Amino acid sequence: MHLSIDLENYILEHIEEEDPVLAQLNRDTHAKQLYARMCSGHLQGSILTLLSKLVQPKRVLELGTFTGYSALCLAKGLQPGGVLHTIEINDELEDFAAHYFELAGMQERIVQHIGDAATILPIFKEPFDLIFMDADKRSYPEHYEMVIPLLREGGILIADNTLWDEKVIDEEVTDEQTAGILQFNDLVKNDERVETYLFPVRDGLTVLRKKGTGLHSDAL
Numbered sequence: 001m002h003l004s005i006d007l008e009n010y011i012l013e014h015i016e017e018e019d020p021v022l023a024q025l026n027r028d029t030h031a032k033q034l035y036a037r038m039c040s041g042h043l044q045g046s047i048l049t050l051l052s053k054l055v056q057p058k059r060v061l062e063l064g065t066f067t068g069y070s071a072l073c074l075a076k077g078l079q080p081g082g083v084l085h086t087i088e089i090n091d092e093l094e095d096f097a098a099h100y101f102e103l104a105g106m107q108e109r110i111v112q113h114i115g116d117a118a119t120i121l122p123i124f125k126e127p128f129d130l131i132f133m134d135a136d137k138r139s140y141p142e143h144y145e146m147v148i149p150l151l152r153e154g155g156i157l158i159a160d161n162t163l164w165d166e167k168v169i170d171e172e173v174t175d176e177q178t179a180g181i182l183q184f185n186d187l188v189k190n191d192e193r194v195e196t197y198l199f200p201v202r203d204g205l206t207v208l209r210k211k212g213t214g215l216h217s218d219a220l
């Protein structure tokens with residue numbers, strides 16, 4: 001969602017400071033990569049870190065590494081011995097992200113997979129506590145159906161860009177990426193397996209919980 005620069009600066013002044021390695025990664029991404037605005041950045045990255053620290057995951061899965069900013073934010077909440085798997089289709093980004101995982105001392109805890117998420121996902125057999133979906137938008141419905149069985153009961157799935165530059169409410173927009181987001185938003189809303197909220201943060205952040213844990217009651 002569009003925030004004025006003043007409001008964005010006010011928020012930035014009132015949240016945790018950006019980690020120096022993340023700040024360097026953000027700058028380097030903007031200096032050297034095309035489509036640098038895909039990088040989560042500090043405003044959204046802080047939310048990912050906070051959610052991850054609340055979940056305290058042992059296993060995290062990310063679809064769409066790009067330069068590694070969100071992976072590092074999510075990895076901050078890992079339990080000791082925990083691991084984050086991140087999938088990226090563009091092999092030219094592998095070394096760039098790996099360099100920052102090493103600078104952050106996270107190289108042992110972040111496992112990079114290069115390839116199409118739909119091809120790689122079947123290798124995972126153990127459940128994840130936290131999943132972040134941020135790969136290509138037209139594949140969101142397919143990716144969702146593939147990852148939801150991998151999310152443990154009570155686990156959290158976060159999906160980025162679910163307001164898609166406000167195109168979700170523009171009836172004249174008919175491209176495949178918007179169609180993917182619209183289908184995903186309807187899918188999760190009607191999926192009995194999960195409870196969902198769509199936060200108007202940045203480009204829209206869906207946060208959903210898979211029902212069924214004994215810890216919390218799903219019935220009133």
Ligand SMILES: C[S@@+](CC[C@H](N)C(=O)[O-])C[C@H]1O[C@@H](n2cnc3c(N)ncnc32)[C@H](O)[C@@H]1O
Pocket residue numbers: 038039040041063064065066067068069070071087088089090093115116117118134135136139
């Ligand atoms: C929005 S960017 C990810 C940004 C990153 N998560 C962050 O917040 O800093 C999306 C990334 O997904 C990758 N991608 C697109 N389609 C993919 C697919 N089918 N499988 C794996 N990665 C994909 C793109 O190459 C791109 O780097």
